[in-house]
Amino acid sequence: MIVRFGYVAMSTIVENASPSRTMTATNFQKLDDREAAVRRLERIAEENLRNTLRLLRHNRAHDVHLYRLSSKLIPLLSHELLSGWDPFPVLEQPFRDIGDYAKEHGMRLSFHPDHFTVLSSPREEVLRNSYLDLDIHVRMLEEMGLDERAKCNIHIGGAYGNKETAAARFVDSFKRMTPRIQRRMTLENDDKTFTARETLEVCEQLGDVPVPMVLDIHHHQVNTGGDLLDEELWTRICRTWANQRIPPKIHASSPKSEKDPRGHADYVNADQVLTFLQLASQTGTPKLDVMLEAKMKDGALFRLMDDLRQKEGLRLLDQATVEIL
DNA sequence: ACCTGTCAAGTCTGG
Protein backbone atom coordinates (compact mmCIF):
# COMPACT_ATOMS: atom_id res chain seq x y z
CA MET A 1 0.00 0.00 0.00
CA ILE A 2 1.28 3.41 -1.00
CA VAL A 3 0.65 6.16 1.56
CA ARG A 4 1.05 9.87 0.90
CA PHE A 5 1.13 12.44 3.69
CA GLY A 6 -0.01 16.03 3.72
CA TYR A 7 -0.67 18.88 6.13
CA VAL A 8 -3.06 21.74 6.72
CA ALA A 9 -2.96 25.31 5.45
CA MET A 10 0.22 26.79 6.96
CA SER A 11 3.87 25.92 7.27
CA THR A 12 5.96 26.07 10.42
CA ILE A 13 9.06 25.88 8.24
CA VAL A 14 8.56 28.50 5.52
CA GLU A 15 8.59 31.89 7.18
CA ASN A 16 6.17 34.73 6.53
CA ALA A 17 4.00 32.64 4.26
CA SER A 18 0.58 32.86 5.90
CA PRO A 19 -2.28 32.01 3.52
CA SER A 20 -4.77 33.31 6.08
CA ARG A 21 -4.05 36.98 6.62
CA THR A 22 -7.26 38.82 7.32
CA MET A 23 -8.93 42.07 8.36
CA THR A 24 -11.50 42.21 11.11
CA ALA A 25 -14.97 43.47 10.31
CA THR A 26 -14.70 46.19 12.95
CA ASN A 27 -11.51 47.39 11.38
CA PHE A 28 -13.01 47.36 7.93
CA GLN A 29 -15.84 49.53 9.20
CA LYS A 30 -13.42 51.98 10.75
CA LEU A 31 -11.97 52.88 7.38
CA ASP A 32 -13.61 55.98 5.90
CA ASP A 33 -12.95 55.26 2.25
CA ARG A 34 -14.91 52.10 1.50
CA GLU A 35 -13.39 51.71 -1.95
CA ALA A 36 -9.90 51.82 -0.52
CA ALA A 37 -10.89 49.38 2.21
CA VAL A 38 -12.24 46.92 -0.36
CA ARG A 39 -9.03 47.22 -2.38
CA ARG A 40 -7.09 46.48 0.76
CA LEU A 41 -9.09 43.29 1.26
CA GLU A 42 -8.30 42.33 -2.31
CA ARG A 43 -4.60 42.95 -1.72
CA ILE A 44 -4.69 40.72 1.36
CA ALA A 45 -6.43 38.02 -0.67
CA GLU A 46 -3.80 38.28 -3.42
CA GLU A 47 -1.09 37.93 -0.83
CA ASN A 48 -2.79 34.88 0.70
CA LEU A 49 -3.02 33.28 -2.74
CA ARG A 50 0.60 34.12 -3.51
CA ASN A 51 1.66 32.56 -0.21
CA THR A 52 -0.43 29.50 -1.00
CA LEU A 53 1.54 29.11 -4.23
CA ARG A 54 4.79 29.52 -2.28
CA LEU A 55 3.65 26.72 0.01
CA LEU A 56 2.86 24.51 -2.98
CA ARG A 57 6.41 25.07 -4.25
CA HIS A 58 7.72 24.16 -0.82
CA ASN A 59 5.51 21.07 -0.90
CA ARG A 60 6.86 20.13 -4.31
CA ALA A 61 10.43 20.46 -3.09
CA HIS A 62 9.62 18.03 -0.27
CA ASP A 63 7.44 15.57 -2.21
CA VAL A 64 4.25 16.60 -0.38
CA HIS A 65 1.38 15.80 -2.71
CA LEU A 66 -1.45 16.48 -0.32
CA TYR A 67 -2.41 19.87 1.01
CA ARG A 68 -5.45 21.48 2.57
CA LEU A 69 -6.07 25.04 1.46
CA SER A 70 -6.88 27.69 4.04
CA SER A 71 -10.55 28.64 4.22
CA LYS A 72 -9.51 32.20 4.96
CA LEU A 73 -7.94 32.99 1.58
CA ILE A 74 -10.34 35.88 0.96
CA PRO A 75 -11.04 37.89 4.09
CA LEU A 76 -14.64 38.81 4.93
CA LEU A 77 -15.97 37.15 1.81
CA SER A 78 -19.67 36.46 2.43
CA HIS A 79 -19.80 38.89 5.33
CA GLU A 80 -22.91 41.03 5.03
CA LEU A 81 -20.79 44.18 5.26
CA LEU A 82 -19.45 43.19 1.85
CA SER A 83 -22.59 42.09 0.09
CA GLY A 84 -22.26 42.84 -3.60
CA TRP A 85 -18.48 42.54 -3.51
CA ASP A 86 -17.13 40.15 -6.13
CA PRO A 87 -13.38 39.73 -5.66
CA PHE A 88 -13.06 36.90 -8.15
CA PRO A 89 -12.32 38.92 -11.30
CA VAL A 90 -9.35 40.61 -9.62
CA LEU A 91 -8.11 37.27 -8.28
CA GLU A 92 -8.55 35.29 -11.47
CA GLN A 93 -4.86 34.91 -12.26
CA PRO A 94 -3.61 34.06 -8.76
CA PHE A 95 -6.31 31.40 -8.45
CA ARG A 96 -5.41 29.95 -11.82
CA ASP A 97 -1.70 29.93 -10.95
CA ILE A 98 -2.42 27.77 -7.91
CA GLY A 99 -4.58 25.35 -9.88
CA ASP A 100 -2.09 25.14 -12.75
CA TYR A 101 0.76 24.39 -10.39
CA ALA A 102 -1.23 21.77 -8.49
CA LYS A 103 -2.27 20.04 -11.71
CA GLU A 104 1.20 20.20 -13.19
CA HIS A 105 2.61 18.39 -10.16
CA GLY A 106 -0.29 16.04 -9.43
CA MET A 107 -1.17 17.56 -6.10
CA ARG A 108 -4.38 16.76 -4.26
CA LEU A 109 -5.92 19.91 -2.81
CA SER A 110 -8.92 20.24 -0.53
CA PHE A 111 -10.83 22.63 1.69
CA HIS A 112 -12.31 22.16 5.13
CA PRO A 113 -14.98 24.85 5.62
CA ASP A 114 -15.05 25.52 9.35
CA HIS A 115 -17.65 24.61 11.91
CA PHE A 116 -20.06 27.40 10.97
CA THR A 117 -21.12 25.32 8.00
CA VAL A 118 -23.81 23.14 9.53
CA LEU A 119 -26.22 21.32 7.25
CA SER A 120 -27.95 19.63 10.18
CA SER A 121 -29.09 22.94 11.62
CA PRO A 122 -32.82 23.52 12.09
CA ARG A 123 -32.24 27.26 11.70
CA GLU A 124 -33.02 28.50 8.25
CA GLU A 125 -30.48 31.30 8.37
CA VAL A 126 -27.69 28.97 9.45
CA LEU A 127 -28.55 26.65 6.60
CA ARG A 128 -28.62 29.49 4.11
CA ASN A 129 -25.21 30.71 5.25
CA SER A 130 -23.89 27.17 5.07
CA TYR A 131 -25.02 26.89 1.46
CA LEU A 132 -23.36 30.21 0.66
CA ASP A 133 -20.15 29.14 2.34
CA LEU A 134 -20.03 25.86 0.44
CA ASP A 135 -20.75 27.67 -2.80
CA ILE A 136 -17.81 29.98 -2.20
CA HIS A 137 -15.47 27.12 -1.42
CA VAL A 138 -16.51 25.28 -4.58
CA ARG A 139 -16.18 28.50 -6.55
CA MET A 140 -12.58 28.85 -5.40
CA LEU A 141 -11.77 25.31 -6.55
CA GLU A 142 -13.41 26.09 -9.88
CA GLU A 143 -11.39 29.31 -10.20
CA MET A 144 -8.31 27.17 -9.71
CA GLY A 145 -9.53 25.01 -12.57
CA LEU A 146 -9.48 21.89 -10.41
CA ASP A 147 -11.86 19.06 -11.22
CA GLU A 148 -14.17 17.25 -8.82
CA ARG A 149 -11.33 15.32 -7.25
CA ALA A 150 -10.65 18.51 -5.25
CA LYS A 151 -13.11 18.24 -2.38
CA CYS A 152 -14.64 20.20 0.48
CA ASN A 153 -14.77 18.26 3.69
CA ILE A 154 -17.35 18.97 6.41
CA HIS A 155 -18.84 17.40 9.51
CA ILE A 156 -22.46 16.36 9.95
CA GLY A 157 -22.97 19.08 12.55
CA GLY A 158 -24.87 19.45 15.81
CA ALA A 159 -27.31 16.92 17.25
CA TYR A 160 -29.75 19.36 18.87
CA GLY A 161 -30.79 16.76 21.40
CA ASN A 162 -31.73 14.17 18.81
CA LYS A 163 -29.04 12.75 16.61
CA GLU A 164 -31.39 10.80 14.38
CA THR A 165 -33.54 13.75 13.39
CA ALA A 166 -30.42 15.88 13.03
CA ALA A 167 -28.90 13.32 10.68
CA ALA A 168 -32.16 13.14 8.73
CA ARG A 169 -32.16 16.92 8.45
CA PHE A 170 -28.57 16.79 7.20
CA VAL A 171 -29.53 14.29 4.51
CA ASP A 172 -32.47 16.42 3.51
CA SER A 173 -30.41 19.62 3.37
CA PHE A 174 -27.71 17.84 1.44
CA LYS A 175 -30.12 16.56 -1.16
CA ARG A 176 -31.37 20.09 -1.77
CA MET A 177 -27.96 21.21 -2.99
CA THR A 178 -26.98 21.27 -6.63
CA PRO A 179 -24.95 18.31 -7.93
CA ARG A 180 -22.19 20.79 -8.63
CA ILE A 181 -21.70 21.22 -4.86
CA GLN A 182 -22.71 17.69 -3.86
CA ARG A 183 -20.04 16.10 -6.01
CA ARG A 184 -17.37 18.18 -4.25
CA MET A 185 -18.20 17.02 -0.76
CA THR A 186 -16.72 14.59 1.73
CA LEU A 187 -18.01 13.89 5.24
CA GLU A 188 -15.88 13.40 8.32
CA ASN A 189 -16.65 11.85 11.71
CA ASP A 190 -16.27 14.36 14.57
CA ASP A 191 -14.85 14.14 18.07
CA LYS A 192 -18.06 14.73 20.03
CA THR A 193 -21.24 13.93 18.18
CA PHE A 194 -21.34 11.89 14.97
CA THR A 195 -19.17 8.80 15.21
CA ALA A 196 -17.41 7.10 12.32
CA ARG A 197 -20.21 4.58 11.88
CA GLU A 198 -22.93 7.23 12.07
CA THR A 199 -21.12 9.41 9.54
CA LEU A 200 -20.63 6.42 7.29
CA GLU A 201 -24.34 5.65 7.50
CA VAL A 202 -25.15 9.17 6.35
CA CYS A 203 -22.82 8.69 3.37
CA GLU A 204 -24.50 5.41 2.57
CA GLN A 205 -27.95 6.98 2.83
CA LEU A 206 -26.93 9.53 0.23
CA GLY A 207 -26.32 6.58 -2.09
CA ASP A 208 -27.45 8.09 -5.39
CA VAL A 209 -25.08 11.03 -4.82
CA PRO A 210 -21.83 9.34 -3.89
CA VAL A 211 -20.26 11.13 -0.94
CA PRO A 212 -16.95 9.72 0.28
CA MET A 213 -16.18 9.59 3.96
CA VAL A 214 -12.97 10.93 5.47
CA LEU A 215 -12.11 8.89 8.54
CA ASP A 216 -10.44 10.86 11.33
CA ILE A 217 -8.70 8.24 13.44
CA HIS A 218 -8.12 10.63 16.34
CA HIS A 219 -11.77 11.66 16.42
CA HIS A 220 -12.70 8.01 16.38
CA GLN A 221 -10.38 7.39 19.30
CA VAL A 222 -12.24 9.94 21.45
CA ASN A 223 -15.72 9.27 20.02
CA THR A 224 -15.99 5.58 19.16
CA GLY A 225 -19.63 5.17 20.04
CA GLY A 226 -18.50 1.74 21.18
CA ASP A 227 -17.50 0.70 17.67
CA LEU A 228 -14.26 -1.01 16.87
CA LEU A 229 -12.29 0.35 13.95
CA ASP A 230 -11.81 -3.00 12.24
CA GLU A 231 -11.43 -4.34 8.73
CA GLU A 232 -15.16 -4.43 8.23
CA LEU A 233 -15.70 -0.78 9.12
CA TRP A 234 -12.72 0.29 7.03
CA THR A 235 -13.91 -1.74 4.06
CA ARG A 236 -17.28 -0.02 4.24
CA ILE A 237 -15.59 3.38 4.38
CA CYS A 238 -13.48 2.47 1.35
CA ARG A 239 -16.62 1.61 -0.55
CA THR A 240 -17.69 5.28 -0.34
CA TRP A 241 -14.55 6.11 -2.34
CA ALA A 242 -15.34 3.78 -5.21
CA ASN A 243 -15.25 5.51 -8.63
CA GLN A 244 -13.73 8.69 -7.21
CA ARG A 245 -10.39 8.47 -9.06
CA ILE A 246 -8.63 9.43 -5.82
CA PRO A 247 -7.48 7.24 -2.95
CA PRO A 248 -9.40 7.23 0.33
CA LYS A 249 -8.26 9.96 2.68
CA ILE A 250 -7.95 9.85 6.43
CA HIS A 251 -7.07 12.46 9.04
CA ALA A 252 -4.47 11.68 11.66
CA SER A 253 -3.46 13.54 14.79
CA SER A 254 -2.53 12.66 18.34
CA PRO A 255 -4.15 13.61 21.65
CA LYS A 256 -2.67 16.72 23.23
CA SER A 257 -2.61 15.14 26.70
CA GLU A 258 -4.50 12.80 29.00
CA LYS A 259 -6.27 15.80 30.45
CA ASP A 260 -7.19 17.10 27.01
CA PRO A 261 -7.45 14.03 24.80
CA ARG A 262 -9.46 15.84 22.14
CA GLY A 263 -6.89 18.57 21.68
CA HIS A 264 -4.29 18.27 18.93
CA ALA A 265 -0.71 17.54 19.94
CA ASP A 266 2.27 19.28 18.35
CA TYR A 267 3.38 16.08 16.64
CA VAL A 268 1.86 12.81 15.53
CA ASN A 269 2.52 9.49 17.20
CA ALA A 270 4.08 7.19 14.60
CA ASP A 271 2.98 3.94 16.23
CA GLN A 272 -0.68 4.92 16.29
CA VAL A 273 -0.60 5.90 12.65
CA LEU A 274 1.29 2.77 11.71
CA THR A 275 -1.22 0.55 13.47
CA PHE A 276 -3.98 1.94 11.30
CA LEU A 277 -1.88 1.80 8.14
CA GLN A 278 -1.28 -1.89 8.72
CA LEU A 279 -5.00 -2.49 9.15
CA ALA A 280 -5.74 -0.65 5.91
CA SER A 281 -2.96 -2.49 4.11
CA GLN A 282 -4.32 -5.85 5.29
CA THR A 283 -7.74 -5.08 3.85
CA GLY A 284 -6.08 -4.66 0.47
CA THR A 285 -6.31 -0.88 0.19
CA PRO A 286 -3.85 -0.10 -2.63
CA LYS A 287 -3.44 3.62 -1.96
CA LEU A 288 -4.16 5.91 0.98
CA ASP A 289 -3.76 9.62 1.62
CA VAL A 290 -3.17 10.83 5.17
CA MET A 291 -3.81 14.42 6.17
CA LEU A 292 -1.95 15.29 9.35
CA GLU A 293 -3.60 17.72 11.73
CA ALA A 294 -0.82 18.57 14.12
CA LYS A 295 0.14 21.92 15.58
CA MET A 296 3.54 21.70 13.96
CA LYS A 297 1.99 21.23 10.49
CA ASP A 298 4.66 20.33 7.94
CA GLY A 299 7.19 20.17 10.77
CA ALA A 300 5.13 17.33 12.24
CA LEU A 301 4.96 15.64 8.85
CA PHE A 302 8.73 15.50 8.44
CA ARG A 303 9.21 14.39 12.04
CA LEU A 304 6.71 11.59 11.44
CA MET A 305 8.63 10.51 8.35
CA ASP A 306 11.81 10.40 10.43
CA ASP A 307 10.04 8.27 13.03
CA LEU A 308 8.62 5.94 10.40
CA ARG A 309 12.08 5.47 8.93
CA GLN A 310 12.99 3.51 12.06
CA LYS A 311 10.06 1.11 11.78
CA GLU A 312 9.83 -2.36 10.33
CA GLY A 313 7.46 -3.40 7.56
CA LEU A 314 7.61 -0.27 5.46
CA ARG A 315 9.92 1.73 3.29
CA LEU A 316 10.15 5.39 2.42
CA LEU A 317 9.58 6.15 -1.24
CA ASP A 318 10.34 9.86 -0.94
CA GLN A 319 10.22 12.61 1.67
CA ALA A 320 6.46 12.33 2.19
CA THR A 321 5.44 8.92 0.89
CA VAL A 322 5.80 5.44 2.35
CA GLU A 323 5.06 1.95 1.16
CA ILE A 324 3.61 -0.51 3.66
CA LEU A 325 5.11 -3.87 2.86
C1' DA B 1 10.04 43.10 19.39
C1' DC B 2 6.76 41.08 22.36
C1' DC B 3 2.41 40.37 25.01
C1' DT B 4 -2.70 40.12 25.70
C1' DG B 5 -7.45 40.39 24.77
C1' DT B 6 -10.48 40.04 20.79
C1' DC B 7 -12.43 38.34 16.53
C1' DA B 8 -18.30 37.23 11.62
C1' DA B 9 -20.09 33.14 11.68
C1' DG B 10 -22.43 27.80 15.66
C1' DT B 11 -23.55 24.65 19.27
C1' DC B 12 -23.58 22.93 23.89
C1' DT B 13 -23.72 23.43 28.82
C1' DG B 14 -24.95 25.34 32.95
C1' DG B 15 -27.00 28.88 35.54
Added chain:
DNA sequence: CCAGACTTGACAGGT
Protein backbone atom coordinates in the same frame (compact mmCIF):
# COMPACT_ATOMS: atom_id res chain seq x y z
C1' DC C 1 -33.04 32.86 28.04
C1' DC C 2 -28.33 34.26 28.30
C1' DA C 3 -23.26 34.02 29.27
C1' DG C 4 -19.32 31.36 28.76
C1' DA C 5 -16.66 27.44 26.89
C1' DC C 6 -14.99 25.35 23.02
C1' DT C 7 -10.83 26.22 19.52
C1' DT C 8 -7.59 28.63 16.33
C1' DG C 9 -4.57 31.79 13.78
C1' DA C 10 -4.16 36.32 13.35
C1' DC C 11 -5.32 41.11 14.35
C1' DA C 12 -5.05 45.35 17.25
C1' DG C 13 -3.54 47.91 20.66
C1' DG C 14 -0.65 48.21 24.26
C1' DT C 15 4.11 48.25 26.39
